[in-house]
Amino acid sequence: MNEGWRRTSSTAGALAAGLLALLVGAATGRPEIAVLGVAPVVAAAWDLARRPGARAEVTVRRGRARLPDQGLERVHHTPGSGPIDDAPGSGRLRAHVHVDVSDGTAAVRLRVGRAGSTTAEALVRVDRARDITVTVATVRTGPQDLVRADVRVVGAGFASIDDPVSSDRQQVLLLPSALRLGPMPLPFRLRGLTGEHESQRPGDGGGLRDVHPFAPGDRLRRVDWRVTARRSPDLSELYVRRTFALADAVVMLVVDSRDDVGPDPATWSGFSPVRPQDATSLDLARQAAASIARDLVAAGDRVGLDDLGVRRRPVAPGGGRRQLDRIVHRLALIHPEGEPTVRLRAPQLPSGVLVVVFSTFLDDSAARAARSWRRSGHRVVAIDVLPRLRVGALNRRERLPLRLVLMERTDRLADLTAQGVELVPWATGDPAVELILLSRRSHRRPGVGVAR
Structure with missing residues (x-):
């Protein structure tokens, strides 16, 4: 037998029964009994002679993705459809399992699974080579392991079986998907020279600012002949229409990567892992930041990103x-x-930017930075990415510290709003509606943000 291959119990039993029948027939002189043992011995020998000549090979590669560099398909959230309960879920990770076998293979037992999730098994037929598509539901983003495949090859007639062969570990980077949110809030002041937002500066492209007498530097095409005819019938003075200039907004997204907690407070200590079907706070932060960045970039604004957890450019x-x-x-x-x-x-941060902070606010680090930016004159929007908690399975000893932590967090968020920081809950509310309300406050007049 080749290395890794061994006889099955059924083949060994057939050989033993056939040889026993041959011996009994020869010892007792009864050929009819010896004939009964010929068939199992010949069949077992024939199946063993046709056993595969080499071991199987299995490789796993990432499936074709709909979004760049990821294999996820997400369900987009529409404004007004209610809170995001399972965000950023409804994703599917595709992988292709390629199996190569030699001649004499009857079937392949395939086992596919991921760490912390259920394992699926199937008996498949492989003619030399076969690609098998595997789809796994996931709510996680970021770097993680692709599916792991184990195959076990069965020889012809199930006479021989090979030891399990596993695929190599392969990591993939799952990019966060973006939700459609709608209009975004603006900074207190628009600093850019081009864009789609009306600023307070006079210029071209915006709405009507006023009607002013013609002055050096005004263009003739801006002359309002109706106002000129009404105010100066003798054309002794010309009047021009002046407009606001268009500008773009500068937004800095600040993610607090120090906390990555799930909806079960019993896992916050780190001794128990978060269930794979639960989205953590960092998953929600990635999705929220990607959603806001996409809408801002689509509006022609400039967006940057910083991380509070590490010192990195x-x-x-x-x-x-x-x-x-x-x-x-x-x-x-x-x-x-x-x-x-x-x-x-x-x-x-650059001057005159809108700061969007994504944090659970379980400690005072992110809140202290938000207060500092607000005192510096920036408009600050705090996105609360703490998942919707499940406290039904907690005992009395676990509920008391959780209550104290949540009380401190509530006081911390109340202090932020009292100092002018605008709060948007991401997992427990409707962020699209909240952001639309904030955008209306900043769009009351051209280029004017909320009052300080």
Whole structure:
């Protein structure tokens, strides 16, 4: 037998029964009994002679993705359809399992699974080679393992069986999907020179600012002849229409990667893993940041990204499709990295930006940075990414510390809103509606944000 191959119990039993019948027939002189043992011995010998000549090979590769660099299909959330309960779920990870076998293979037992999830088994027929598509539901984003496949080859007539062969470990990067949210809030002041938002500066492209007498530098095509005829019938003075200039907004997305907690508070200590079917706070933060970045880039604004959990060069504000891809890829790579560094001061941001902070606010680090940016004159929007908690399985000893932590968190969020930080709950509310309300407050007049 080849290395890894061995006889099955059925083949060994058939050989033993056939040889016993031959011996009994020869010893007793009864040929009819010996003839009964010929068939199982010949069949077993024939099946063993046709056993495969080599071991099977199995490889796993990522399936074709609908979105760049990922194999996920997401269900988009429409504004007004209620809170996002299972975000960022409804994803499917596709993988292709390629199995190569030699001649003499009758069937292959395939076992596919992922760490922490259920395992699926199937008996498949393989003629030399076969590709098998596997689809796995997932709610997680970021770096993670692809499916692991184990195959066990059965020889002809189930006379021999091979030891299990496993595929190599392969990691994939699942990019967060983006939801359709709608209009986004704007900073207090628009600093850009081009864009789609009306600023307070006079210029071209915006709405009507006023009607003013003709002055040096005004263009003749801006002359309003109706107003001129009404105010100066003798054409002694011309009147021109002046408009607001268009500008773009600069937005910095700040993700707090220090916390990655699930909806079950019993797993917050780190001793128990989060269930694979539960989206963590960092999954929600990735999805929220990707959604806001996509809508801002689509509006012609400049978006940057920073991480509160590590000291790393941030993604500078920029616009365009390549900037959006850069931000989404950096979001997928964000994860807790060891012991969080203590920041004595909040990261420096460009002047006049809108700051969007994504955090669970379970401690005071992100809240302290948000307060610092608000005191510096920035408009700050806090996105609460704490998942909807499940407390039904907690005992009395576990409920008491959770209650104290949530009370401190409630006081922390109330202090933020009292200091002018605008709060948007992502998992327990309707973020699309909340952001639309904030955008209306900043669009009351051209280029004017909320009152300070």
